[in-house]
Structure formats: structure tokens, C-alpha cells
Amino acid sequence: MEILIAEDEIRIADSLKKNFLQSGHHAIIAKDGEETLSMLHKIQFDLLLLDWRMPKLSGLEVCRKIRSGGSEIPIILLTALTDISNKVEALNAGADDYITKPFSFTEVMARINAVARRYKSSANSIVFGDNTLNLITRVVTTPKTQIKLTDKEFDLLKFFLDNRGIIISKELICEKVWNLPFSPKTNIVEAAVKNLRKKLEETTEQKFIKTIYGEGYIFFGD
């Protein structure tokens, strides 16, 4: 993949770039917001890793400009702060995901692989464990039976599968699966997870969705 790293802290940027190269990807560094935008116009990237704090134009502003220009390039925001309003802002600005600093390279790679999987695959089924989700019919085929998923069950499972092995927060799920800005008044996510778990784990007798207390969920399976 062709990755654009927008990060003004040279040490972080370099370290990321080196790691990407080792993983078989190609990365270019942009040092500020303006350079990021001009780079994007010149070269076709598959992913943008975008720092929140940057000179000239903040990551958030860059993100907004990219989306208002109609581009659908996957964007992962790197943010130094943990507080929720930041995350919500990030998603509202059009980011696909966010990672809070300090981050491990493993974490970054897991998310990048998710993006890669999502944008590469045109297959119409996804295998997890010894089950298969048919993306067209929305039927999960297990060794025992077949389970027909409802709309929301499908959307949620698909989101989990697209982000296997990554901790995903409820805010992100809410934003991506329901297209709602996360509001803590509701517990739709919990309820939907409950339904999906019941349907999935009751028949397969396996655990797929693990709860990470205070952080979100993580999906296991292959």
C-alpha cells in the first residue's frame, strides 16, 4: 500500500515509515497540513495517517478539507488526548478511525491491515473460524446450520469482521454502523451486541466478541 504519513514530529514519522517499509508498504512523510494536501493532489495514496496537531493546518482541518473535496481515502487520525469529545470530533470531520498516542506499532499495523482488507477484497464472503458470512445473502454458514442475519446484525458483524483483532469503541461502532454521533444516553450498541452474540455464539458455541472493560469490544476469529 501507498501510505501518506502526516506528522511533524520527525522521530515518530521516521519510525512509522521504517516499520511500514519492513511490512512491505511504501510510505511518504508530509511535515505539515498544507504539504499533506498538496501531496494528496499529486500522488494517489491508499491511506492517510494524520496527526491531530500539526503546523499550518491542524489534522482536523485537513480532514475536513479532504472530505469536502469528495475524496474517500481512508484516514486514521493520530491524537494525543484521550477525551471523548476529541474522538467524536475526529469522526465528524470524516476520519475512519483514530489512534491515541502513545501507540504501539502493532496497534497501528492492525488498523492498517483492517483498512487494507476492506479496500482490497471484492470477495463476496468472509470466513471467520469455521464459519462463513455470505455478504450478498447475509447468511452465516456454520458447520452445523445456517443463520440468516437481520439488517443491523449484518452491519454490526461486518464491522467487527472488517476490524478483527482491534479494540473498537462504542463511539466508533455507533458512528459507523448507525451513522449516529455517539450519545451516551442510549445503549443500542450493547443491545445489538447482545443480539448478535446470542444468535452467533448460541449456535456455534464459540466466543467471538470479547468485551474490554471501559474501552469497547474486540472480535476474535481467524
Added chain:
Amino acid sequence: MEILIAEDEIRIADSLKKNFLQSGHHAIIAKDGEETLSMLHKIQFDLLLLDWRMPKLSGLEVCRKIRSGGSEIPIILLTALTDISNKVEALNAGADDYITKPFSFTEVMARINAVARRYKSSANSIVFGDNTLNLITRVVTTPKTQIKLTDKEFDLLKFFLDNRGIIISKELICEKVWNLPFSPKTNIVEAAVKNLRKKLEETTEQKFIKTIYGEGYIFFGD
């Protein structure tokens, strides 16, 4: 495509074969039911055109045997009679479609192209007119807006799209979309067509689904 023509009337079989060759397909003729089965075991075919009345084993019996053997090869039954019980029997036996004799070659080709399209394509969207149906999200993108389809709307539209340009009877729709043996007591098909038409034709201001009085529906668009 590699097509097996199971037909004992030599004139019909030969004429079909000649036409297929001209359309760039390859066809082989089997003269009776037993030969059909043994051929299928020897060679990998993409489609079976199966006559209802044949020596040794009837088309229906052949059809049942093939399906009970687990094969999913597309089967189109050629039947001389028009009556409904025959059609229902055909579908119950595992046929994908049926054509009543006398048939025009154009009719046969239209159905064969449908089969080809269905089995070839692994794309996750279908274009019709200047609209696109995303098979994963089940959203139709028109030049004006986007329309999210419900379960049944999607299934029905998909079935129409897979069979563009072919008259499809309500029995067939009922059997394939609802997995129900057609019962004339209900008008689910009409109702579903109404809903789909409303949703689709209201926003696009185009006609896609034409009613063929006494025969069924036909979908235009491409």
C-alpha cells in the same frame, strides 16, 4: 460456456447446438436421461438444458438425481406443457428455470445469458441504467440520491437484475425470492412489486418493471 443439451429430438438438439456455437459457446448433446448423467460425471459443464420428456430417465428424474448428488449446476428445463403443476414440479425438483416449448432461440439465449451473468460475476455491485445497486450495503445510488432497500426489496430487485430482459412468472418469483411453492391465494408478489416500483421509480422517474399481462414481469435497464 460449456453447455450440455439433453434432448432426444435430434432436430431441436442440433438447432440449439448450432446456435450456441455461433454465440461462442460450446455444446454437447445427450440423447437420453442416462447418457445425460454419465456425461455430467465425465465433463464439467456450466449449464444443463434438460428436456422434460426423454427416454430411459425423464428430465425430472435426472434433475432430482443431480440435485440429490449435491451438484449445483444451473439447470433449465424444457417442457412441452404450459400447465402450472408442471412448473412447480420442475422447481421443486431443483431446476433453476424452465422454458415451455415451442421456444424461440432468442428466449433460450436470454436465459442462458442470465445464468452466465449470475455465475461469472463476483462484482459487488450491479449497474442498471444510470443507477447502481451495491450488493453489500443494499443501497441503490441514483444520479439524484441514494435509496436503502429493505430485505425483500433487495431480494426482488436482485432477482430482476439477474434476469434482465426475460419474462419472469410470478410462480418463479415466489419460488425463488420467498422460497415458497407458489400459491395463488396470496398476492405477495404483486404487493412487493408495488413497493419496489414505488421506491425505485418514484425517485428515478424511470420505468424498470414492465407487466406482461397474464405472463409475469420483465425488467429493463442496462
Added chain:
DNA sequence: AAAGAAAATGAAAAAAATTTCATCATTCTT
């Protein structure tokens, strides 16, 4: 043009899916 069959339609009914809410269980912090 009239009669009869087939199809379309709006509204009601039924069924299914989704969300909310109150309560219970679990996990974390101290």
C-alpha cells in the same frame, strides 16, 4: 363498448426488527 380476468393500490393487520428501560451482573478502584 361490455364482460371478465388479471393486476395495481391504499389501508389495515400481522409479523419482525429495533430500541428503550429498568434491573441485574461484572469489573475496577480504593
Added chain:
DNA sequence: AAGAATGATGAAATTTTTTTCATTTTCTTT
């Protein structure tokens, strides 16, 4: 171990989807 926060859950409420039904419209045949 207790208290506080977070997550799970069953049941009810709500919303959406699907189906039925009665009526109107359209089409075909005579």
C-alpha cells in the same frame, strides 16, 4: 471487601417491514 462505574439482559415499547384484504384500475377478448 465495598462502592462506583460499566456492561449485560429480559421484557416492553416502538418502529419498520411484510402481508393481507377489499376495492379500483387496466387489459384482453368478444
